Amino acid sequence: MAKKPSSLFVCQECGAVVPKWAGKCEACGAWNSMVEEAQREEVPKGLSGGKGRKIEFVGLEGSSAPLPRLTTAIGELDRVCGGGLVPGSCLLVGGDPGIGKSTLLLQAAAALASQASVAYISGEEAVDQVRMRASRLGHAKAAVALASATSLRDILASLDGPEAPQVVVIDSIQTVYADNIESAPGTVSQVRACAAELIRLAKRRGFILFLVGHVTKDGQIAGPRVLEHMVDTVLYFEGDRGHQFRILRTTKNRFGATDEIGVFEMTDRGLSEVPNPSALFLAERRGNVSGSCVFAGMEGTRPMLVEIQALVAPSSLSSPRRAVVGWDTNRLSMLLAVLDARCGLALSGNDVYLNVAGGLRITEPAADLAVAAALVSSASDVPVPADMVVFGEIGLSGEVRAVAQADTRLKEAAKLGFAQALVPSRPRKDKGAGGGAGSLAIRSIGHLQDVLGLFRHE
Numbered sequence: 001m002a003k004k005p006s007s008l009f010v011c012q013e014c015g016a017v018v019p020k021w022a023g024k025c026e027a028c029g030a031w032n033s034m035v036e037e038a039q040r041e042e043v044p045k046g047l048s049g050g051k052g053r054k055i056e057f058v059g060l061e062g063s064s065a066p067l068p069r070l071t072t073a074i075g076e077l078d079r080v081c082g083g084g085l086v087p088g089s090c091l092l093v094g095g096d097p098g099i100g101k102s103t104l105l106l107q108a109a110a111a112l113a114s115q116a117s118v119a120y121i122s123g124e125e126a127v128d129q130v131r132m133r134a135s136r137l138g139h140a141k142a143a144v145a146l147a148s149a150t151s152l153r154d155i156l157a158s159l160d161g162p163e164a165p166q167v168v169v170i171d172s173i174q175t176v177y178a179d180n181i182e183s184a185p186g187t188v189s190q191v192r193a194c195a196a197e198l199i200r201l202a203k204r205r206g207f208i209l210f211l212v213g214h215v216t217k218d219g220q221i222a223g224p225r226v227l228e229h230m231v232d233t234v235l236y237f238e239g240d241r242g243h244q245f246r247i248l249r250t251t252k253n254r255f256g257a258t259d260e261i262g263v264f265e266m267t268d269r270g271l272s273e274v275p276n277p278s279a280l281f282l283a284e285r286r287g288n289v290s291g292s293c294v295f296a297g298m299e300g301t302r303p304m305l306v307e308i309q310a311l312v313a314p315s316s317l318s319s320p321r322r323a324v325v326g327w328d329t330n331r332l333s334m335l336l337a338v339l340d341a342r343c344g345l346a347l348s349g350n351d352v353y354l355n356v357a358g359g360l361r362i363t364e365p366a367a368d369l370a371v372a373a374a375l376v377s378s379a380s381d382v383p384v385p386a387d388m389v390v391f392g393e394i395g396l397s398g399e400v401r402a403v404a405q406a407d408t409r410l411k412e413a414a415k416l417g418f419a420q421a422l423v424p425s426r427p428r429k430d431k432g433a434g435g436g437a438g439s440l441a442i443r444s445i446g447h448l449q450d451v452l453g454l455f456r457h458e
């Protein structure tokens with residue numbers, strides 16, 4: 001009989017378990033993320049033999065009270081949580097180190113403290129450090145119960161009781177350790193076990209639990225992905241550290257819609273909300289420059305206007321450069337191929353750089369037409385009019401396809417003072433389509449070829 005392996009290798013990114021070390025995880029493709037961990041028993045002792053109680057089944061119909069929600073004073077945070085925090089729910093806040101997770105949660109904790117009892121447990125910073133941050137944020141007087149702790153046993157003992165707080169922040173889950181598990185803090189088995197215990201307690205006591213999770217590139221500690229299935233809501237804090245904008249994005253929410261984003265600005269007094277992101281993203285735009293085009297996009301339910309910048313320059317390399325920030329590289333390759341094959345605009349001898357200004361990441365196909373306009377404009381050195389917004393999806397034969405929520409996009413553009421819009425010719429039938437964009441001159445086009453006509457010879 002084969003000898004039972006005494007340890008296993010666990011991917012710190014996705015939690016996949018394999019018996020042999022490998023440089024690349026077969027399950028999620030992460031490199032150098034395998035860490036040896038002591039094997040855990042598959043079935044806890046005493047469970048398989050015992051007799052269970054019969055569970056009771058009920059119908060789908062029935063009355064349940066609408067969810068009571070606790071709103072923070074931070075509107076952008078409430079928005080991504082689906083309109084406030086649900087008691088007993090668990091939220092995971094992930095993001096790169098230094099992006100602003102602790103700052104956001106300290107601000108949220110301070111804001112919530114006026115209406116609920118809040119505990120903030122930091123495993124990363126000493127009490128004094130958190131106090132210093134609080135005074136910098138102007139929240140030194142907030143009634144937040146603060147502690148610096150990392151032992152799960154201590155944390156559970158302090159939170160379990162009739163006087164349990166209504167909101168608990170654990171910053172971060174990777175620093176918490178359970179002393180009955182052999183692996184080091186931050187490994188998959190530790191992170192999973194600690195989170196499971198904390199979530200179980202949150203459900204039992206009905207408190208709102210925030211777990212902070214660092215995203216790691218080198219796989220030394222377990223990423224938040226291994227916890228995504230356990231929590232109710234997953235929020236990722238993203239943004240470029242070189243930019244002051246921070247985007248809080250919902251990727252999972254059992255109590256609301258996903259794809260919502262909250263926009264913040266990092267200032268010297270913490271994170272401040274950005275109620276009108278379009279105006280901010282367009283603030284530094286210079287008019288009448290070739291290669292710049294304003295895309296009227298949607299983020300969740302909210303329209304968002306951003307500037308797309310392209311630079312097409314002759315290349316001396318045998319395989320010219322393609323550099324993309326904020327958009328999908330494959331999508332750019334597709335657009336360049338369509339421009340070449342369907343419109344006769346060959347850019348294969350040119351370096352192409354594409355940038356979404358402000359550090360936003362766009363995933364919508366509706367940005368195709370705006371990117372194409374920026375590319376054509378840069379290649380021919382004819383500016384796209386500064387008062388024009390563009391949106392539309394482009395198909396492989398070069399046809400410009402209609403996109404959803406055209407009306408909302410146009411309304412936002414009109415509100416920000418734009419005068420013309422370049423849009424797909426056949427608008428998709430949206431529910432509730434109506435006026436509001438009346439002041440815009442609409443230019444509809446059916447094929448990418450028409451874009452070349454617009455921004456080429458003047």
Ligand code: TYD
Binds near residue numbers: 137
């Ligand atoms: P932090 O919340 O500590 O990040 P995380 O918890 O995600 O690791 O944010 C740290 C960064 O934010 C740090 O580089 C300094 C900056 N910052 C400000 O610019 N202004 C502020 O008021 C605060 C508190 C932090």
Ligand code: MG
Binds near residue numbers: 098102103124
């Ligand atoms: Mg932190």
